[in-house]
Amino acid sequence: MGKRVGMEVAIAAAEAVALCNIDVAAVYPITPQSHIAEHMADIIHDGRIDAEFITVESEHSAISACAGASAAGARAYTATSSQGLMLMHEILPIVSAMRLPICMANANRAVSGPLNIWNDHTDIMPQRDSGWISLFVENGQEAIDLSIMSFKIAEDPEVMLPCVVNIDGFQLTHMIEPLELPSQAEVAKFLPPRKAFAQLHPDNPISMGCFAMPDTYTETVKAKEVALRAAKKVVTKVFGEWAKRFGRKYSVVETYRAKDADTLMLTMGSMGETAATAVDELRKAGRKVGLVKLRLWRPFPVEEFKAAVQGCKTLIVMDRAISTGGAGGPVATDVKSLLYGDKKKPRVLNVIAGLGGRDLTVGDFVAMFDLAKKKKDETFELYGVRE
Amino acid sequence: MAKKKTEQKKWPEKWHELNPGCMVFAAGNAANYKTGSWKSQRPLWDNAKCIKCGICYIFCPEGCIQETQDGFYEANLDYCKGCGICAHECWPGAIVMREEEE
Numbered sequence: 030m031g032k033r034v035g036m037e038v039a040i041a042a043a044e045a046v047a048l049c050n051i052d053v054a055a056v057y058p059i060t061p062q063s064h065i066a067e068h069m070a071d072i073i074h075d076g077r078i079d080a081e082f083i084t085v086e087s088e089h090s091a092i093s094a095c096a097g098a099s100a101a102g103a104r105a106y107t108a109t110s111s112q113g114l115m116l117m118h119e120i121l122p123i124v125s126a127m128r129l130p131i132c133m134a135n136a137n138r139a140v141s142g143p144l145n146i147w148n149d150h151t152d153i154m155p156q157r158d159s160g161w162i163s164l165f166v167e168n169g170q171e172a173i174d175l176s177i178m179s180f181k182i183a184e185d186p187e188v189m190l191p192c193v194v195n196i197d198g199f200q201l202t203h204m205i206e207p208l209e210l211p212s213q214a215e216v217a218k219f220l221p222p223r224k225a226f227a228q229l230h231p232d233n234p235i236s237m238g239c240f241a242m243p244d245t246y247t248e249t250v251k252a253k254e255v256a257l258r259a260a261k262k263v264v265t266k267v268f269g270e271w272a273k274r275f276g277r278k279y280s281v282v283e284t285y286r287a288k289d290a291d292t293l294m295l296t297m298g299s300m301g302e303t304a305a306t307a308v309d310e311l312r313k314a315g316r317k318v319g320l321v322k323l324r325l326w327r328p329f330p331v332e333e334f335k336a337a338v339q340g341c342k343t344l345i346v347m348d349r350a351i352s353t354g355g356a357g358g359p360v361a362t363d364v365k366s367l368l369y370g371d372k373k374k375p376r377v378l379n380v381i382a383g384l385g386g387r388d389l390t391v392g393d394f395v396a397m398f399d400l401a402k403k404k405k406d407e408t409f410e411l412y413g414v415r416e
Numbered sequence: 417m418a419k420k421k422t423e424q425k426k427w428p429e430k431w432h433e434l435n436p437g438c439m440v441f442a443a444g445n446a447a448n449y450k451t452g453s454w455k456s457q458r459p460l461w462d463n464a465k466c467i468k469c470g471i472c473y474i475f476c477p478e479g480c481i482q483e484t485q486d487g488f489y490e491a492n493l494d495y496c497k498g499c500g501i502c503a504h505e506c507w508p509g510a511i512v513m514r515e516e517e518e
């Protein structure tokens with residue numbers, strides 16, 4: 030086991046990736062991801078790892094450079110946030126369609142406008158349907174662990190898909206936490222070098238990123254859909270192997286004091302820890318409440334989610350994003366659709382909160398719980414808005 | 417769906433017959449993809465009006481018009497997308513576009 034250090038989470042995320050024997054990092058700095066970009070550049074410049082750092086001129090180029098490198102067989106990494114992720118948007122579904130296992134950290138931040146550099150999930154939600162595996166972390170240790178695991182998941186021969194690890198901007202990236210980095214030898218044993226399924230090489234010409242006519246496109250969509258759904262099994266397998274080697278257990282859906290709860294709150298990312306404390310407080314006050322944390326956002330872990338909420342009467346979904354002009358928050362919208370056909374299902378309430386860096390305290394979660402419980406209709410609540 | 421070997425398979429009919437990522441494991445194969453399947457009209461030549469100027473051959477964006485042995489022109493309908501540029505450019509009016517259903 031590595032030794033425990035006090036370290037900023039963004040720095041630790043870069044240090045974790047440095048343990049992963051990457052070949053290429055193409056990263057364009059953007060707040061609040063900048064410390065990942067800067068530290069990655071330092072690590073490579075100082076010769077601590079044998080990798081190429083490509084100083085690209087934009088995020089569109091960052092992901093495109095990674096696509097080229099990955100197609101040539103390299104283990105490629107990038108990191109971004111908010112507007113940077115929006116600029117990558119065009120390339121993201123191409124990367125997954127080409128089955129390139131690029132790994133990326135996204136320091137979640139609100140999208141403009143108005144310009145706002147603080148945390149919420151409005152940047153990752155427009156990328157939801159791009160065919161990437163999308164994971165959320167709750168604290169710095171999870172950022173380290175999942176950054177390393179993401180390569181193993183993405184490169185699995187049964188998966189071959191890109192993977193984004195969502196690390197809440199500032200709330201996590203800029204925290205200094207007691208963290209444990211595994212040793213290089215341990216990571217090398219866990220994560221062998223990438224064995225590319227196929228690679229671009231002048232000696233053996235192949236075509237990647239081909240064109241598909243109306244008579245084939247639908248079949249490509251089905252193939253991608255099946256591949257992404259199948260990735261869940263590998264995510265669980267890799268979590269299991271991690272637990273065996275490093276002792277920290279992860280699941281695609283995690284629960285806290287949920288067993289006998291009649292009401293469950295559902296969160297993603299750093300909200301989880303505060304919500305868990307709120308659950309403790311509400312339990313002390315005699316409320317039968319628990320927490321469900323969605324770690325794997327895409328592919329959506331349907332069965333695990335349904336098992337986690339089975340038997341509860343009310344499910345309060347906390348979203349950190351909104352589908353403007355739509356049905357509410359993206360997580361709640363998914364959850365409602367997935368439960369719609371079930372005979373026995375909880376009442377689903379949706380609270381949208383913590384937008385653009387607005388803090389969510391334990392008191393806020395208690396207040397959101399009370400607010401949701403009082404609701405007469407099924408419309409979503411924009412929590413904390415000044416009326 | 418990952419197959420052990422990166423071999424070129426037969427033309428994919430079913431979704432699981434596609435290579436992962438639609439990769440093509442052989443070079444120089446663009447001709448194998450019959451890109452003419454989406455046309456709604458096809459060009460028809462009236463050689464009695466044709467003056468063999470070759471304008472249609474030059475303007476076809478698909479490069480699918482070829483000269484016949486007797487110096488007239490014809491389209492390879494496997495690749496013709498039915499854009500009608502040949503008919504538009506043929507100033508003696510030797511080419512007309514016909515609906516595919518006809």
Ligand code: SF4
Pocket residue numbers: 458459475476477478479480481491495496497498499500501502503
């Ligand atoms: S219709 Fe268009 S594609 Fe077809 S032969 Fe004429 S110019 Fe070429």
Ligand code: SF4
Pocket residue numbers: 461465466467468469470471472473489505506507508509510511
């Ligand atoms: S453009 Fe018209 S006239 Fe000229 S070669 Fe083609 S068909 Fe004949």
